[in-house]
Amino acid sequence: MDRIYKALAEINRRKIIFWLGRGELNVSQIVKKLDLSQATISNHLSILRKSKLVDFKVKGKERIYKLNSETINQFVKELNRLMPTTDTNLENEIIIRR
Amino acid sequence: MDRIYKALAEINRRKIIFWLGRGELNVSQIVKKLDLSQATISNHLSILRKSKLVDFKVKGKERIYKLNSETINQFVKELNRLMPTTDTNLENEIIIRR
DNA sequence: TTGACATATTGACGATTATCGATATAATCT
DNA sequence: AGATTATATCGATAATCGTCAATATGTCAA
Numbered sequence: 001m002d003r004i005y006k007a008l009a010e011i012n013r014r015k016i017i018f019w020l021g022r023g024e025l026n027v028s029q030i031v032k033k034l035d036l037s038q039a040t041i042s043n044h045l046s047i048l049r050k051s052k053l054v055d056f057k058v059k060g061k062e063r064i065y066k067l068n069s070e071t072i073n074q075f076v077k078e079l080n081r082l083m084p085t086t087d088t089n090l091e092n093e094i095i096i097r098r
Numbered sequence: 099m100d101r102i103y104k105a106l107a108e109i110n111r112r113k114i115i116f117w118l119g120r121g122e123l124n125v126s127q128i129v130k131k132l133d134l135s136q137a138t139i140s141n142h143l144s145i146l147r148k149s150k151l152v153d154f155k156v157k158g159k160e161r162i163y164k165l166n167s168e169t170i171n172q173f174v175k176e177l178n179r180l181m182p183t184t185d186t187n188l189e190n191e192i193i194i195r196r
Numbered sequence: 197t198t199g200a201c202a203t204a205t206t207g208a209c210g211a212t213t214a215t216c217g218a219t220a221t222a223a224t225c226t
Numbered sequence: 227a228g229a230t231t232a233t234a235t236c237g238a239t240a241a242t243c244g245t246c247a248a249t250a251t252g253t254c255a256a
Contacts, residue, residue, distance in 0.1 A: 009107035
């Protein structure tokens with residue numbers, strides 16, 4: 001979990017996650033979206049990979065990155081354990097835990 | 099939001115949040131929970147304060163820290179915007195919408 | 197007002213991080 | 227094979243971060 005929190009602490013990595021939430025992208029496409037060098041993006045992707053927040057699949061010489069929704073779900077769960085919300089925004093829902 | 103992500107990136111600050119989730123604490127009590135110097139705890143509290151994740155009230159010479167649930171709710175909302183979950187992991191919960 | 201206690205701030209230090217140019221690796225194309 | 231394209235890794239550098247001893251500030255009690 002520590003890696004995930006650290007991965008999310010950097011704004012450009014959050015931007016990458018934002019874009020990947022809107023669809024899969026290869027590295028060059030990500031480089032175009034953020035104004036950073038290819039080496040820097042590659043480093044950010046390495047950190048995101050290690051956190052398991054993202055995955056990739058190989059397609060020829062490209063690597064197509066995407067979010068790893070299993071990790072995301074786990075993280076959101078863990079975050080709710082750390083800081084339970086009062087759910088004021090879901091005021092019309094009743095949650096029954098068994 | 100950046101301050102919040104950064105505040106959460108450090109494990110001892112997350113521990114402080116964990117403990118505050120279980121009840122309000124003054125600084126000396128927090129120092130006892132984590133094995134860090136008073137100066138370090140005070141510095142972490144300063145960062146948590148700036149992120150607005152925590153608040154305090156004065157009681158004599160003590161400062162009693164507590165979570166700021168408004169900020170927490172905002173953050174969880176923002177996080178869901180950044181990384182929407184598929185909620186597959188909430189299988190033991192029943193949500194009744196009215 | 198002096199002394200003890202609670203907390204914050206300062207200044208220093210080593211550790212970690214973000215960034216990039218240069219280079220390496222690997223796949224594809226001619 | 228050699229050139230081209232896509233991505234990763236290396237090495238360096240500057241900036242930020244976590245930590246603590248020392249000191250400052252504020253509060254209470256005798």
